[in-house]
Amino acid sequence: MIVPTPSRELLDLWADVHPGDLPPPALVRQPHVGAALRRLRDAAPELFHLEEVGRSVEGRPLELVRFGQGPLHLLLWSQMHGDEPSATTALLDVLEYVHRHRHSPRVARWLSSLTVHALPLLNPDGAERFQRRNAQGIDINRDALALQTPEGRTLKAVRDRLQPALGFNLHDQSWRTAVGDTGRPASISVLAPPFDAARNDNPGRVFAKKVCAVIRDALEPLIPGQLGRFDDSFEARAFGDNLGRWGTPTVLIETGPWPSPEPDEPMLRLTFVALVSALESLAQGSAEHADVGRYESIPFNRSNGLLHLLIRGARVFGEAGDAFVADIGVVAQRALRQRQGAPCIVLTGTVEELGDLSVLGAMEVVDGSGLTVVPLPPGDVTVGQVLPLPPRSARVVRTEQPAELMVLRPVDSFGNHRVERVIRYER
Incomplete structure (x- = not known):
């Protein structure tokens, strides 16, 4: 045999x-x-x-x-x-x-x-x-x-x-x-x-x-x-x-x-x-x-038990009300795009879940304790950069928005924050 x-x-x-x-x-x-x-x-x-x-x-x-x-x-x-x-x-x-x-x-x-x-x-x-x-x-x-x-x-x-x-x-x-x-x-x-x-x-x-x-x-x-x-x-x-x-x-x-x-x-x-x-x-x-x-x-x-990226316990701003602590779940999928006249496959990401996501797993988990997550502003943002917290209208994280986020850590009493991570998927 x-x-x-x-x-x-x-x-x-x-x-x-x-x-x-x-x-x-x-x-x-x-x-x-x-x-x-x-x-x-x-x-x-x-x-x-x-x-x-x-x-x-x-x-x-x-x-x-x-x-x-x-x-x-x-x-x-x-x-x-x-x-x-x-x-x-x-x-x-x-x-x-x-x-x-x-x-x-x-x-x-x-x-x-x-x-x-x-x-x-x-x-x-x-x-x-x-x-x-x-x-x-x-x-x-x-x-x-x-x-x-x-x-x-x-x-x-x-x-x-x-x-x-x-x-x-x-x-x-x-x-x-x-x-x-x-x-x-x-x-x-x-x-x-x-x-x-x-x-x-x-x-x-x-x-x-x-x-x-x-x-x-x-x-x-x-x-x-x-x-x-x-x-x-x-x-x-x-x-x-x-x-x-x-x-x-x-x-x-x-x-x-x-x-x-x-x-x-x-x-x-x-x-x-x-x-x-x-x-x-x-x-x-x-x-x-x-x-x-x-x-x-x-x-x-x-079938829906897994996220691509999960930020646990971060400070988040919704469309109304005060900031709250929540988990943020990003789902990703591959998509066909044209780049310089040639087909390529990119990874797109969307904020799919917000709130208590303790029952879900993820391919990557980020500890958001003590951190604030807000949408990326226009222009270039780099890790380590110190920025003021954006205006309230620019802090809103909602489901179904593109997963273009920055993770911020407070550095002083004047509202300045250091960029700990930039999250950006292809569109």
Whole structure:
């Protein structure tokens, strides 16, 4: 029996297989994906088979890549939502891993035991805009029944033709997602979706739960306390839930949030480890023996349990009344912008919560005791600068305003304050 690859070894292996010519995941578009797939096919035509299986609303190709000749057929698809790009790049990394290590015992076992089909980019029009929905304005993951989108029809047709034993539905999740009530970021979440409103089990769903348990065991040493279980409410219109009804149980993997200024690389590494660990276990047959209890004991996510920045116990001025002591919560999200004629991804921030936020966690917590928080004034402000407290009308902190703030510490009895921190997100 081949011993599973240790998680930390896979984490390090990612750097050797990740293509260096790809832009950051949020800027990867269909031409990047198509070029990467054709390069792999041309380099190893006996290993990779590439097929155009459909077109998006705006005519961009939907490409299916296949490798392996084994009896167990798997279907993986990514980026149903155009602003959830991590797994698209991670899938390309997995394909590169297969290409470079095809003669290793582990990958050779994949090729003889599995036939893997992957749609790395299901919503290329949404990816072009960095938006959730397709060019029609429809959420593809709510189109499993109506099939109003060409992308949804393509996924359904591929599933019906291949009849895979297991599907992998790959997404990014909101950066407000925490693990239960811990206040810690759910950097990876998994789910074996139900196939009915009663959330019953059948052999297929139990199988998916076991694969989720494998992923947990692979990731937990790397991100202790940062792995959650996605909400398992039945969604009658969703693909994952309906594939279970149609005979293909699915594993949902949701990537993010990650608490660092540059989250892309850690998120890609973790998604890569999750996918490779799952495929290894399926190729070796060890997934069948996984402990379902390891899945069922994963804490559920809390969808609005996490802030990007939390200032605790600062002095704040509302629109009326005297100053009061409150917590300030900032949420952040990525957005597509044009800078000097080129697309780039920026982090925007908004004051979302104000008051007692003791039940929320954050990727960064600032102790605001003895400090005053006010909006940034026009012009340049630097840390260490001494300023008078702004006029009352310019001190108001309210929800839904841009997170452009300064944290002040009083320095004398004349109302002067030193700037302790400048908080500024992109617009």
